[in-house]
Amino acid sequence: MTQIELRGIEKHFGAVQVIKDLNLTIADNEFIVLLGQSGCGKTTTLRAIAGLETIDEGDILIDSQPVQHIKAAHRDIAFVFQSFSLYPHMTVFENIAFPLRATRGNRADIEREVQAVAKTLQITHLLVKKPSALSGGDMQRVAIGRALVRRPKAMLMDEPIGALDAKLREEMRAEIKRLHIKQGSTTIYVTHDQVEAMSLADRIVVMHEGVLQQVGSPHEVYARPANMFVAQFVGSPVMNMSDVTVSEDAGHARVVVRGAPTSFDFPSNLTAQLAVAGAQNGNLTLGVRPEGVLVSREAREGFVPVEAHIIEPLGSHDIIDLKVGDQMLRARTKSGFVPRPGEAVWARIDPAQAHFFDSSTGTSFGIRL
Ligand SMILES: Nc1ncnc2c1ncn2[C@@H]1O[C@H](COP(=O)(O)OP(=O)(O)O)[C@@H](O)[C@H]1O
Ligand SMILES: [Mg+2]
Incomplete structure (x- = not known):
């Protein structure tokens, strides 16, 4: 059970305000997509939730508990970045097992949990390989595996498939969706790609210049855009x-x-x-x-x-x-x-x-x- 609540979040970098009065409640097991142009504040929002970035005003609550005083490492939230950031000298197995080393000492437990995650992601055959031997899609599967293995309270994903080619993106999209349905963890997924947002989200949060424009199901956002920005950002060809x-x-x-x-x-x-x-x-x-x-x-x-x-x-x-x-x-x-x-x-x-x-x-x- 993980609910995330953002209340009146404000964030500046120097004189520039990059998040303006952001309010949002994310339900347990919900798949939320933050959608907006590059520079609109998506990554900053995710990093704030993860505890990697401070906020100037407002509150972030996880399961109704304010978390500002809690360090990133103790928020129990997994973060998947666009760059795969795998450890090149470790095998896939060791990469996925890495987050467990600190918390779960028992070798047999680690082995079992890594195997279970690898099976879910269909990468069992890759466990003995080094990242350099993997394709882009497989690297991203491993990065997702490493996030999942901790069974985090929530998954944050920042343009996780943006670097892949179009065909593979489509495949990974379907896989991320399948994985979410199976694992059912509260997920916040960031993208600038409206097709990705439409196909993955339970609810889409459209942002523009640090301001939330609309929150709604893909259908609501498409059929009932709240304003001209949302209307023209979602849908192709443009309205x-x-x-x-x-x-x-x-x-x-x-x-x-x-x-x-x-x-x-x-x-x-x-x-x-x-x-x-x-x-x-x-x-x-x-x-x-x-x-x-x-x-x-x-x-x-x-x-x-x-x-x-x-x-x-x-x-x-x-x-x-x-x-x-x-x-x-x-x-x-x-x-x-x-x-x-x-x-x-x-x-x-x-x-x-x-x-x-x-x-x-x-x-x-x-x-x-
Ligand atoms: N560490 C930082 N210092 C100064 N400005 C930053 C920093 N991180 C992000 N920004 C600026 O904040 C704005 C929002 O950035 P970001 O959250 O990364 O947007 P997005 O992920 O939507 O592309 C951008 O204008 C970006 O240049
Ligand atoms: Mg970003």
Whole structure:
């Protein structure tokens, strides 16, 4: 049972504030992913939890006990770094056994625990080898093994697979997930890769410039982004954003993209919802993911004519750019849907997949259609 709580954490390096009022409760057995750009404060947060970094303000509690006065070595938290940092002169067995040497003297116990961890990670055949003989993926398995063997209260992982190539990253991702399901330890995992975050996390914590932006399940963060930063950081290709004005016309709401002669049809309750949320024309941004832009080869009710431009064929589907006035709207279509660049097609924005943001603060108005 390990619950970790961060209360009002603040951290400066000199004059630069790198963590701002960070509050977060991580449940027992939860797999939390800290997601954000390089430099946003992820590593500093992890190091603070591990006790490798001091904090200026706030409290870190492990199982409801404040831990600031407890040294890293006594917090019983394992840390897996991006660099594998294995002892090169030791075998894999000795590397994994190393953390046990200090605490568990009995040879037979150490042997049994190392074997058990090696079996879980499927590296039994590597136990006699030296790190120099291992591939990148195997080195990282050993580093994870060395962290796991202590049966720590919690596992902290800082971009543990960032240095591996794409194929291996995918494999290791699945393995880390499987391992977590099997071991069930409270885990905080840091990455700048949104796909990694989506595939691993119970909950994702999105950070930007030291400020927590949103905490939620992968689905929540993807489907209900709290602000424009989260909306554009999660999901690929990136969410379309356009300044729009909304007006009411003959029982419909009309959404006009700035610089476009065309308007998109929306359900009439959009205007009322925007009014309740305090949204005003001139300060309104529409966000829609490429899959929320519906396209048709024929004219259809509610669809407007647009021109299909650059086409990215991706095999399973295509990404196309639609010219709407002087703006581009990126859409996702079945592969081969648009045969030639410059083709005339019809488009509509799926109201259920539309997001409306305050253009100046970036905050979502939380409109649901
Ligand atoms: N020991 C340090 N001294 C001074 N600045 C640091 C130190 N460690 C990190 N920083 C700065 O703090 C910010 C956050 O860094 P970090 O937590 O490593 O970000 P991330 O892991 O998200 O890339 C960065 O601007 C970084 O340059
Ligand atoms: Mg980092």
